[in-house]
Amino acid sequence: MDAFVTLDALVAPLDRANVDTDAIIPKQFLKTIRRTGLGVALFYDWRYKDAPSDGRTEGLKTDPSFILNDPRYAGAKILLARENFGCGSSREHAPWALLDYGFRAIIAPSFADIFYNNCFKNGILPVSLLPDQVERLFSEVARTPGTRLLIDLSSQTVVLPSKETFAFTIDPVRKSHLLEGLDEIGLAEKKAELIDAYEKKRRERAPWLTPAV
């Protein structure tokens, strides 16, 4: 996983609440056995005109009314969104698709729980700001297309072009893992003795937890 320290990038605004993971990456793309290559299918049904249900992506016409098809937002690495972003299914294909498309951070008033976790596992920073701060960013971006934001994870701030700064909160353990791009499985493996001890205690105290068959 790539570390996330700071990001100075273009912002694309997606002005919809409750954007679910079926919308981020529809079912026909979940049949893959790889993590990569999903960027072309990000927001598939919104992004392409007459998107076929077979999951074809070549030769499709893009829908100009969808915000990511607006050339002004080409190359955006920050997605600005509304409340409850990423609700629904646990599919990690959603952050894989966002990452593969180029997004490294998502700013919203709130995120769905599993999606929020999945972002951290893939080096994407989900930033929760207050609803009126998010509103400010939407109007800023509407007024000045091409708006860039600076996100600094160490200081937990989002800096606007005016230098106005919004602070955000983040779990300290997640923050340090993301700053260093750490392999969490490797970290847990270092605690193998503690896991062994727990399992031993558990076998004595709750022997029924070993399946009967």
Added chain:
Amino acid sequence: MARTIIDKIWDDHVVTEEKGTALLYIDRHLVHEVTSPQAFEGLRMAGRKVRRPELTFAVPDHNVPTTDRSRGISDPVSALQVDTLAQNAREFGVTHFSMNDQRQGIVHVIAPEQGITLPGQTIVCGDSHTATHGAFGSLAFGIGTSEVEHVLATQTLPQSRPRTMEVQIKGRPPQGITPKDFILAVIGQIGAAGGTGYVIEFTGEAVRALSMEGRMTLCNMAIEAGARAGLVAPDSTTFDYIKGRPYAPKGDLWEKAVAFWKTLPSDPQATYDRTVTVDISSLAPQVTWGTNPGQVAGIDGRVPDPESFSDPVVRDSAKKALAYMGLVPGTPIAEIPVTRIFIGSCTNGRIEDLRAAAKVVKGRKVARGVSAMVVPGSGLVRAQAEKEGLHTVFIEAGLEWREPGCSMCLGMNPDQLAPFERCASTSNRNFEGRQGKNGRTHLVSPEMAAAAAVTGHFTDHRTLSGS
């Protein structure tokens, strides 16, 4: 200190804790074909093994065809995913219920059926509807593929302690009101993000009175309110259901287990971070009208006018939802016509659901222009239904009787809605495109789906004689 059942299970599973993040031990890991291939591939690349293969259970459910399986899976990409699961299970020594095993079915239906799900456990699966297992008084939640890999390798998961929410279901349900109606009403009241960051405990006399099947329906949709998990404290209904199932404890171990399980319910003085009361004493059968499960009304209600919502974000969501659903504000819910019916899923694909639906369609015919399918949640549910003759009732009424799987709940297999088709579905998500691109999904109980099948529009099933 007085503790809730959520606190008790949590405390019991903390291996170690650091800066508010616990390393939580996982008792059962359920695996399906869609969210696991990249996790097994990750293990292989790092040279890791599955730490506790005997606590890990795999089954294909999302991609499997619900028609004749003797010919295999026609879509080569789906077939590869299902084969990959079988290969991974073999290579890593994990129990696998193959597509042609009678015990195969939707992961959240078969784990309880096999006695794999037990009270007081932590249970995870790369699937958001893992909340279903909370019906047994376990802490069960959906995880992503990276977390699947983490659990396979270490049997643990780093987690921050969830906040606790009590959802008190208040009052006695009117006749014909089902747990599906309870949970849709709960989501309607607290919203599709109302439970974010919480684990919900459902309490109240009406919850106590539910069967295990009903409790599973209730907990299944906790995620649709944004909650990580939902659960119901175990009681004699729970123990009676589990006893004698293949993977359940036997003999002395059974006695020990039950004695422990009886200590799990929340202490009388325990407090929750938030408590919500949902009164069901005058609830009507629920039908969703929008594109999130909180956009719901009673069968006696009307499609709302978006302008009636004061919150601009809610208003905008309602406008977009009505445009997608092709609905006009003010339309009585009972006048909305449907052409497709889906009865099944991890929400409502168990035997009681099929019995309830069969009771409504018995002696009736599917309305003209309606196509309806019944997809049992597992091979064992299918066999039981056939033993009871339910399949004959469905077939005589003109409904299709299928093989088990996730099917049209998400349409990863060929079971999908055509564009603009309107469906009464017993599943759990009415998101845009969920059941097929531009498909229009209304979530309802099995009774209501069955009533819509025979009348061609939403109908209060209680008004049909004999049901």
